[in-house]
Every structure is written in C-alpha cells, then in structure tokens.
Amino acid sequence: MPTSIRSFAKINLGLAIGVRRDDGFHELRTIYHTVALHDTIRIDVARGSGIEIRCRDPRVPTDETNTCHRIAERVLKSLKVRGKIVIQIEKSLPVQGGMGGASANAVSTMFGLERALKTELSSAERLRICSEVGSDLPLFLLGGAVFGCGRGEEVYPLPDIPELQCVVATPDVGVSTPLAFRRWDEFVQISGQTSSSKLTPGSQSDTISEFSRTCFEWLSGLSQSSGVPANGGGDRAETLLLDLVRAGIENDFERVVFPEYPELRDVKRVLEREGAKYASLSGSGSTVYGLFMDQAEAVRAADAMCNAGIPATATRTLSRQHYWEQMFA
Numbered sequence: 001m002p003t004s005i006r007s008f009a010k011i012n013l014g015l016a017i018g019v020r021r022d023d024g025f026h027e028l029r030t031i032y033h034t035v036a037l038h039d040t041i042r043i044d045v046a047r048g049s050g051i052e053i054r055c056r057d058p059r060v061p062t063d064e065t066n067t068c069h070r071i072a073e074r075v076l077k078s079l080k081v082r083g084k085i086v087i088q089i090e091k092s093l094p095v096q097g098g099m100g101g102a103s104a105n106a107v108s109t110m111f112g113l114e115r116a117l118k119t120e121l122s123s124a125e126r127l128r129i130c131s132e133v134g135s136d137l138p139l140f141l142l143g144g145a146v147f148g149c150g151r152g153e154e155v156y157p158l159p160d161i162p163e164l165q166c167v168v169a170t171p172d173v174g175v176s177t178p179l180a181f182r183r184w185d186e187f188v189q190i191s192g193q194t195s196s197s198k199l200t201p202g203s204q205s206d207t208i209s210e211f212s213r214t215c216f217e218w219l220s221g222l223s224q225s226s227g228v229p230a231n232g233g234g235d236r237a238e239t240l241l242l243d244l245v246r247a248g249i250e251n252d253f254e255r256v257v258f259p260e261y262p263e264l265r266d267v268k269r270v271l272e273r274e275g276a277k278y279a280s281l282s283g284s285g286s287t288v289y290g291l292f293m294d295q296a297e298a299v300r301a302a303d304a305m306c307n308a309g310i311p312a313t314a315t316r317t318l319s320r321q322h323y324w325e326q327m328f329a
Contacts, residue, residue, distance in 0.1 A: 012030050016208050171311065180256060274305065
C-alpha cells in the first residue's frame with residue numbers, strides 16, 4: 001500500500017531582508033509557522049528503478065526539476081537503496097503562493113520514503129539534504145513556530161505559540177520569488193534604506209537587527225504571561241496577537257510586491273476590514289493572511305471574502321506537537 005502523508009503549509013510572521021551575500025542569496029530573518037492547510041503526498045516503492053512524479057495540477061512540474069524528485073534522488077543515494085518510486089501529489093495549496101507548498105511536499109516525500117523503506121536518515125543528514133534543495137525546506141523538519149535566518153535555511157525551534165485563527169487568501173496571481181528579490185535590490189539602491197532615527201543612512205544590517213529585537217520582545221510575552229490560560233489558550237493567544245501588532249513586525253517583501261501587484265495590497269486591506277488583528281503577505285506572496293481572535297470571526301471573514309470573489313479559507317496555526325501527530329494520521 002502507498003504511504004500517505006500530509007504536507008502542511010507555512011506562513012511568515014514577519015520577514016526582514018538583509019544584504020545580498022557572496023553566494024547570491026540574501027540574508028534573512030523570519031518567523032515561520034506551520035498551518036493546518038495541506039497537500040497530500042502518496043509514496044509507492046516497488047522493484048525496479050527510477051522516480052515518477054504524478055500530479056493533476058498542470059502548473060506542477062513532473063520532471064527532475066520537481067523538489068520531490070530532487071529530494072527522492074538524494075534520499076535513495078544517502079540510504080544506498082534502489083527502487084521504483086512513484087510520488088503522487090494531490091494539490092490543495094497554492095502554487096507560487098508563498099506558503100512553502102513545494103518545499104513542504106519535498107520534506108513530506110523524505111518522511112514518506114523513510115517510512116516506506118522502513119529506515120531513517122540521521123537528523124544531520126536530513127538537514128543537509130533539505131538545505132541543498134531549498135532555503136525553506138528545513139523549517140518543515142521542525143514544524144510549529146520556527147526562527148529562520150541565514151538565507152532561511154538556518155532554523156531554530158521556538159516555544160509553541162497558542163493556536164491562532166487564520167484566514168488565508170490567495171488571489172490568482174503568481175509571484176516570482178527571484179523577481180521579488182531583484183525588485184528589493186532595486187528598491188534598496190534607490191531608497192538608500194535611510195533610517196529616520198539616525199543622522200547617517202542606515203544599512204540593511206540595521207533592518208535585520210531591528211527585526212530580531214522586535215521578534216524577541218514579542219516572543220517574550222510567552223514567558224511573561226501569568227494565570228491559567230483559557231481553554232485552547234484563548235487569553236494567552238489574544239495577548240500574544242495584540243503584542244504582535246504593537247511590535248510592528250512586517251514583511252519587507254510588501255514594499256516591492258504590493259506596488260507590482262496592487263490587488264494583493266487590496267486583499268490585505270479587505271482582511272483588516274473584516275476584522276483581522278494582524279494581516280501580512282506570506283513569503284514573497286501571493287498569499288495574504290490575516291490572524292483573528294476566534295474561529296467564528298475567521299470563518300465569517302473567509303465567507304465574506306469568497307462572496308466578494310476573493311478565494312479565502314479559514315484555518316489555524318499548527319503547533320509542533322500537532323504537526324507531528326497529524327502528519328501520518
């Protein structure tokens with residue numbers, strides 16, 4: 001029987017873009033968080049050789065450029081095994097949506113192959129393979145709240161954040177991440193990234209440092225909360241969400257993606273009008289999400305947006321524990 005695995009998406013709770021590095025990548029700081037929306041990956045291992053990708057979505061490549069194909073090649077090589085691998089991808093997540101769909105699919109393929117082959121890679125080998133294939137793959141080795149730095153591939157687990165209700169809106173727009181980075185470089189060159197708090201122009205290192213500081217201040221609310229949380233952590237979640245707004249944590253990509261795709265800025269405004277306490281672009285987009293105080297409010301907002309012609313879904317953030325519990329459920 002094929003091995004079936006859920007491939008959960010992520011959102012970015014803020015994203016700061018730093019200097020362009022010698023390897024061509026940009027220095028980044030972000031907080032990733034997994035959410036309950038997912039694709040489904042099915043892995044079948046039989047005698048023979050070769051890797052076959054199947055997907056009904058024509059936008060998903062089925063050749064060796066697919067991240068699942070690239071991961072499967074490396075896993076088989078590392079484990080020194082052979083077989084005919086068939087990977088079936090059932091897409092629910094957006095393509096080029098900024099939710100890490102392709103990366104999540106690849107990591108799910110790794111876990112699915114391990115289970116199908118009844119063996120496991122070491123944690124270090126998993127991380128090495130994922131880092132080779134893409135910058136945001138390693139976050140899916142952890143799940144839950146994850147601090148990302150470097151080019152995004154250096155990941156550190158954060159304390160679990162109380163469950164937050166979320167509305168994910170994905171207009172029919174494909175945002176190219178490489179193009180978004182080029183637009184960012186142009187923006188930095190033109191603007192000079194001047195800091196109003198200094199007499200001299202600021203640098204992108206200042207942006208990175210400020211992001212790290214505000215994230216620390218926001219997350220410190222986890223350890224400073226007192227009393228017994230309401231059922232589901234409601235009071236604690238509400239406090240944390242309000243602190244997130246006060247901290248002013250933003251996604252730098254909004255500065256260059258919104259002018260290029262003004263409809264995405266409009267979606268963020270609609271989310272805010274519908275009651276989102278915090279709304280942001282995820283990654284480089286095109287997904288825009290909003291965080292809400294309670295599930296009923298999130299469902300009403302998603303329904304209203306769908307009625308207005310904006311594809312939207314109500315979901316929730318997924319803790320590290322639930323990420324692992326529900327992966328193979």
